[in-house]
């Protein structure tokens with residue numbers, strides 16, 4: 097417990113420190129479209145149940161500490177045999193507690209609202225039995241289980257005892273408990289004081305009707321009718337919830353608001369997983385004077401592709417559209433709801449991002465459209481990226497174009513038509529590939545882009561409707577787009593220059609130089625040009641244009657950067673790109689600490705960009721609350737990087753433009769960076785993950801590269817490359833490695849399929 101208090105006091109401390117700075121400028125004058133024009137409220141289901149076991153002391157205290165000041169703690173009421181109220185969502189305790197361990201024979205079956213339900217029921221045990229030995233566990237696999245078996249269940253009094261700003265009691269099974277001679281109403285009247293309860297909700301009309309006189313009289317407790325799934329039958333009227341929905345006006349007689357699953361408002365098409373148009377429910381309910389609270393929000397349960405795995409985008413959909421705003425969110429992740437309400441909604445995102453970290457894309461907005469396509473670049477520009485990037489690849493006939501890697505497998509449908517051109521090039525990658533430098537530009541142009549999940553297989557698909565959309569662009573085309581759209585910067589990445597020169601007779605450095613010159617990027621300083629490579633020799637080739645910023649890509653994870661390698665870097669580059677782990681170390685899903693890498697690089701005047709940031713929650717340590725915004729805040733405001741390289745520029749822009757990214761502003765809800773190691777310090781010794789060796793220090797050898805080899809003349813080979821030839825010339829030329837079949841290249845179809853799948857995992 098002392099640990100918990102320590103961590104929470106840290107957080108609160110940080111919150112207070114963030115206040116008292118300069119006043120934030122007034123937000124926009126736009127009004128909320130809630131029932132009364134008030135700011136939507138955050139209702140924390142079981143506290144911060146996205147992180148800690150539901151309704152545990154940790155969850156409740158953290159829910160308050162990390163959320164808006166008026167956050168409401170939400171408790172689902174169950175009763176023990178002796179009539180003590182405890183907070184747990186499910187009427188069965190087996191998945192969320194260790195009860196089965198202590199009462200192995202305690203499983204029973206009861207008919208609950210007409211359904212047979214099997215499990216361990218709170219009402220079969222006394223409070224003493226439930227509270228003395230049984231402890232809570234996390235029943236959602238994506239959430240930390242390190243706190244399992246540690247924390248007792250909370251009684252309702254435990255929760256009100258911590259004096260939450262406001263308290264919401266949900267009574268889900270009144271009819272069932274009544275059948276077993278336990279009275280929810282009696283419990284509330286005799287044990288609880290209405291004054292401590294700001295809201296009482298229930299999916300049972302009979303219960304709410306019986307409470308309505310009393311709650312209104314005793315205090316200002318609001319009664320809220322909870323809708324369940326449309327086909328479920330409401331036990332006291334025998335009507336389905338969808339039928340009840342048709343008569344919203346009857347609800348007004350016994351409740352002041354409704355709590356509805358979020359799909360009631362923004363339905364998600366169950367086939368495509370895209371959003372359908374919204375229903376009129378919020379407007380209809382508001383017309384009747386009913387408040388509308390939406391439920392079912394959680395960061396670690398992807399909702400619809402429209403949100404691009406950004407949970408704040410989902411909240412905004414419910415409060416920041418032109419038609420309505422819900423009056424509150426019932427959520428497992430109250431900090432994310434707080435952030436959306438307080439920092440992003442109502443056109444608060446108007447601050448210029450100047451002076452903060454650069455938003456640099458990774459193959460354009462490759463989280464939304466296939467990477468390096470015209471669509472991905474257009475989206476990146478629309479999404480407010482500061483710098484759009486082109487990783488330059490060469491076709492066999494010397495056309496420079498943008499693509500993440502020279503291997504076309506996994507980024508295109510090359511496997512379907514150019515399987516016979518697949519080869520192994522150990523200088524480039526250990527696995528087999530179909531390489532751009534073996535295909536002519538006109539051949540490459542016949543390929544369809546392919547957007548696969550970076551996490552492999554069918555998990556976490558990105559915008560599937562656009563899976564094969566867009567066209568690849570030449571470097572010239574990319575530069576032209578950047579010019580015409582007035583993007584503030586471009587990043588040109590050059591890899592494998594030595595291999596291309598010596599083995600393929602392709603001069604990628606020259607191609608890039610000419611393209612930049614042709615587009616007059618060498619003669620202007622309004623649009624920042626960043627030249628990036630993992631090869632310091634390549635960077636040195638560009639030192640002749642003083643306005644170019646040279647960026648060294650450090651592939652290796654490092655733990656610190658001593659003086660010698662820093663001096664070496666300075667000879668070649670003004671900035672480096674490092675991995676996320678080189679800045680914030682982590683272990684088994686928990687952050688550990690900041691390294692000194694940013695500080696050390698800054699002391700040598702070298703800028704630091706972190707790569708690569710994504711939105712999908714599975715890439716985050718638990719400390720980031722499954723919220724991409726918190727990871728960005730940690731690198732930008734916490735570690736002080738000069739730029740972030742992201743596949744989702746819209747999310748980064750939302751943060752950078754928000755007043756809440758200013759840690760010195762006086763705001764009700766500053767977005768605070770995670771405190772590396774803070775969450776792990778709450779984990780008991782016994783279950784702490786074992787210590788691991790730190791990454792090595794950066795070494796001079798990591799930076800030094802041999803000089804670039806001369807460009808070989810490979811025109812004596814069977815198929816001469818026409819490095820100076822016009823794009824799209826020699827189509828139909830014979831593949832250089834002959835008509836390979838699977839056997840020739842030593843691969844079975846199965847292993848090729850496996851390669852295909854694996855390449856998606858990179």
Ligand SMILES: *[C@@H]1O[C@H](CO)[C@@H](O)[C@H](O)[C@H]1NC(C)=O
Nearest residue numbers: 186188189190191192215235
């Ligand atoms: C408990 O978990 C199992 C497996 O994850 C699931 O099938 C079951 O429905 C869950 N029961 C409850 C009470 O949540």
Ligand SMILES: *[C@@H]1O[C@H](CO)[C@@H](O)[C@H](O)[C@H]1NC(C)=O
Nearest residue numbers: 198224225226227228229230
């Ligand atoms: C809790 O566990 C202790 C030791 O295992 C046991 O003595 C005690 O009876 C248990 N309490 C209850 C209420 O089951």
Ligand SMILES: *[C@@H]1O[C@H](CO)[C@@H](O)[C@H](O)[C@H]1NC(C)=O
Nearest residue numbers: 210329330331332333334335
């Ligand atoms: C609802 O149905 C149950 C059984 O189907 C019946 O016992 C009960 O009286 C019905 N209640 C109402 C309000 O119709």
Ligand SMILES: *[C@@H]1O[C@H](CO)[C@@H](O)[C@H](O)[C@H]1NC(C)=O
Nearest residue numbers: 327363364365366367368372
């Ligand atoms: C999908 O939605 C349709 C129409 O809303 C519905 O009829 C169908 O049962 C739903 N299917 C699933 C699997 O939920």
Ligand SMILES: *[C@@H]1O[C@H](CO)[C@@H](O)[C@H](O)[C@H]1NC(C)=O
Nearest residue numbers: 370371372373374401402561
């Ligand atoms: C969701 O995305 C789909 C596909 O891009 C689009 O057609 C639809 O209009 C979007 N819905 C909303 C509400 O933005």
Ligand SMILES: *[C@@H]1O[C@H](CO)[C@@H](O)[C@H](O)[C@H]1NC(C)=O
Nearest residue numbers: 572573575576610611614615
């Ligand atoms: C120069 O750039 C233009 C587009 O800006 C392009 O059409 C042209 O082909 C380029 N010329 C060379 C020699 O690269």
Ligand SMILES: *[C@@H]1O[C@H](CO)[C@@H](O)[C@H](O)[C@H]1NC(C)=O
Nearest residue numbers: 666697698699700701702703
């Ligand atoms: C860093 O750069 C600034 C401005 O370019 C310069 O004034 C300063 O002396 C440099 N510091 C070091 C340590 O090189």
